Amino acid sequence: MISPxxxxxxxxxxxxxxxxxxxxxxxxxxxxxxxxTGLSMVFMGDTPAHRCLIPAALxxxxxxxxxxxxxxxxxxxxxxxxxxxxxxDVNVSDIPQEGCLDGWEYDTGTYISTIVSEWDLVCxxxxxxxxxxxxxxxxxxxxxxxxxxxxxxxxxxxxxxVTMAIQTVFTFIQVFSPSWLIFCLLFFIVGMGQISNYVSGxxxxxxxxSPPVRDIYxxxxxxxxxxxxxxxxxxxxxxxxDWRMLLLVFTxxxxxxxxxxxxxxxxxxxxxxxxxxxxAEAILRKxxxxxxxxxxxxxxxxxxxxxxxxxxxxxxxxxxxxSRNVCCITILFSVSVGYCALSLNTSSLHGNIYLNCFLSAAxxxxxxxxxxxxxxxxxxRLCLSSTLSLGGLVLLFIQLIPQHMNYVTxxxxxxxxxxxxxxxxxxxPATAELYPTVLRNTALGTxxxxxxxxxxxxxxxxxxxxxxxxxxxxxxxxxxxxSGLLSLLLPESLGSPLPETISHMQTVVG
Numbered sequence: 001m002i003s004p005x006x007x008x009x010x011x012x013x014x015x016x017x018x019x020x021x022x023x024x025x026x027x028x029x030x031x032x033x034x035x036x037t038g039l040s041m042v043f044m045g046d047t048p049a050h051r052c053l054i055p056a057a058l059x060x061x062x063x064x065x066x067x068x069x070x071x072x073x074x075x076x077x078x079x080x081x082x083x084x085x086x087x088x089d090v091n092v093s094d095i096p097q098e099g100c101l102d103g104w105e106y107d108t109g110t111y112i113s114t115i116v117s118e119w120d121l122v123c124x125x126x127x128x129x130x131x132x133x134x135x136x137x138x139x140x141x142x143x144x145x146x147x148x149x150x151x152x153x154x155x156x157x158x159x160x161x162v163t164m165a166i167q168t169v170f171t172f173i174q175v176f177s178p179s180w181l182i183f184c185l186l187f188f189i190v191g192m193g194q195i196s197n198y199v200s201g202x203x204x205x206x207x208x209x210s211p212p213v214r215d216i217y218x219x220x221x222x223x224x225x226x227x228x229x230x231x232x233x234x235x236x237x238x239x240x241x242d243w244r245m246l247l248l249v250f251t252x253x254x255x256x257x258x259x260x261x262x263x264x265x266x267x268x269x270x271x272x273x274x275x276x277x278x279x280a281e282a283i284l285r286k287x288x289x290x291x292x293x294x295x296x297x298x299x300x301x302x303x304x305x306x307x308x309x310x311x312x313x314x315x316x317x318x319x320x321x322x323s324r325n326v327c328c329i330t331i332l333f334s335v336s337v338g339y340c341a342l343s344l345n346t347s348s349l350h351g352n353i354y355l356n357c358f359l360s361a362a363x364x365x366x367x368x369x370x371x372x373x374x375x376x377x378x379x380x381r382l383c384l385s386s387t388l389s390l391g392g393l394v395l396l397f398i399q400l401i402p403q404h405m406n407y408v409t410x411x412x413x414x415x416x417x418x419x420x421x422x423x424x425x426x427x428x429p430a431t432a433e434l435y436p437t438v439l440r441n442t443a444l445g446t447x448x449x450x451x452x453x454x455x456x457x458x459x460x461x462x463x464x465x466x467x468x469x470x471x472x473x474x475x476x477x478x479x480x481x482x483s484g485l486l487s488l489l490l491p492e493s494l495g496s497p498l499p500e501t502i503s504h505m506q507t508v509v510g
Contacts, residue, residue: 006269007210009299010284015210017291024217026264027205028225030164030257034198035229035361036236036250037167037190038140039343041133042357043237044246046347047116047126049107052100110353112241119180128180130459133344135184137455139191147196156204157266160197161258167193168254175247198226206432207269218429219372227368227421229253230343230361234354272300338391338420338476341458342413345472348462349413350406363414367421374422379492380430384423388484391419395477399470413473420480434491 013019106117115121121128143163151159170189177183205217240246265287271280281299288295346356374383395416401409461472 006272010268011210012293012295013210013284013287013291014293015212017287017293019287019290020209020213022290023208023264024205024213024221026260027201027217028221030160030201030260030264031198031222031225032229032232033164033167033250033253033257034194035226035231036233037171037194037229039230039233039357040246040250041136042233042344042346043111043353044115044243045129045132046111046114046353047122047129048111048114049109050104050117050122053103053105055102108241110241111243114243115180115183118243121180130462132180132184132187133459134456136187136191137340137458139188140195140455141453142188143192143194143196144199146192147200151196151200151203152270155266156200156207156270157261157264160200160204160264161261163193163196163200164254164258165193166190167197168251168258171247171254172251175244175251198222202428203432204264204267206429207267208265214429214432215372215375218432219368219375219425223371223421223425223428224365224368227361227364230364231358233361234357237357238354338395338416338480339424340455341461341472341476342417342420344458345413345462349410351410356410359414360417363418364421367418368425371422371425375426375429380426380433381488381490381492383426384430384487384490385484387419387423387426388480388487389419391416391423392477392480392484394419395473395480398473403469416473416477423480430490 100123104117104120104122111117115132116129119128121132147159147163167190170186170193174183174186174190177186202218202222205221206214209217236249237246240249265283266279268280268283271277271283277300281295284299285295343360346360347353349356371383371387374387394412398409398412401412461475464471464475
């Protein structure tokens, strides 16, 4: 076993020296590309106003050309047109309708091009747009499991930068997608890289920083910089109305972030868990030099490290579910569909889509400050329960708002997003504090995988709004209130050291 007093052994570094500030800043910067990549479908997959195309070469009068599209402003009218046969002296309403045999023409006032207008994902093919988003989250789900185990086996730093490269390279390849099918395949791989580098970077920071800094890192660090990337999305999309150009710009920050390999260290805590004591001490001595303090001659006692080396073993997903404690905790984190659904739904809200998306991102900033303040003082269970319940209850009220009161509905959606954003920023550090070092990345990846099942379904939650306006909010609100109640069963980790082995884990409240 590894000594649970790792924080005591490294206390000579201090909490907030130049080493910690440098690593903090660099890890946070690496999170920015995840913000706009994860929610890019808000603009790339939006459906512009469209109607059946009337071929310019067709020999009909301008009057008949203008009358050939039904005037009703509903979805069905976009899927059909009046028959273009040469009718004479007939009431237009008596003319039979036919499908859009010559394709569609799209309004270019908001977008020059989206994947919907590029590959005609409308009418009978309108199911493909939400499926595209779901396939991205299928990649996120897959990456959550694979990268977690890879990170626990090969190291946080390697997985962080390998998956960052995967995300950047495959986003660039997406720009040249010749078909919707190829686009979806590449998007799946981008999703694998996106979540993998986010979770690995999060765990790396949680293991490097001391307890006072972890709360700041998990809220005003990675989550805030993810939100900054999210806020950059509508700004970039406003000036780049073509989806290929938008994707191309998204690859630029990733290229610069990969250069951080030479400045971000591996987790000494993880190295110690693998018996690589010399490497762990070398990193800590370099950190001490940066901080202007003297490291002790022996950071980790030799007899302790020999004992650790003699008991080393490799842990996997199977070890995660063997323990009843770990399995119960994993199940409790499995429900988190609300954040994703509310983020993706901004294009359906009343008002300007670019402003709506920016406000949806900006509301996360005060939510993160509130989460940080709560983490400093409140028990983790109370933090999670209150924020999840706030978000859920507010969304349930939307069904009571008359349809013409659009701004009231918008305000309630933003308040719901406020609560769920705070809950998400609390969820990650609370999870990391519960799981041991030997399984921490695997556990976080598995919990993230469970939550991504909800993310995969999120586009279809929004799709249900076409049948009943408030149905998505009723479902999201109910699920998150239930999650808030379940979070009260979690063990309390406030003020506790990070566990190093499964035996150090706390038990679920019975």
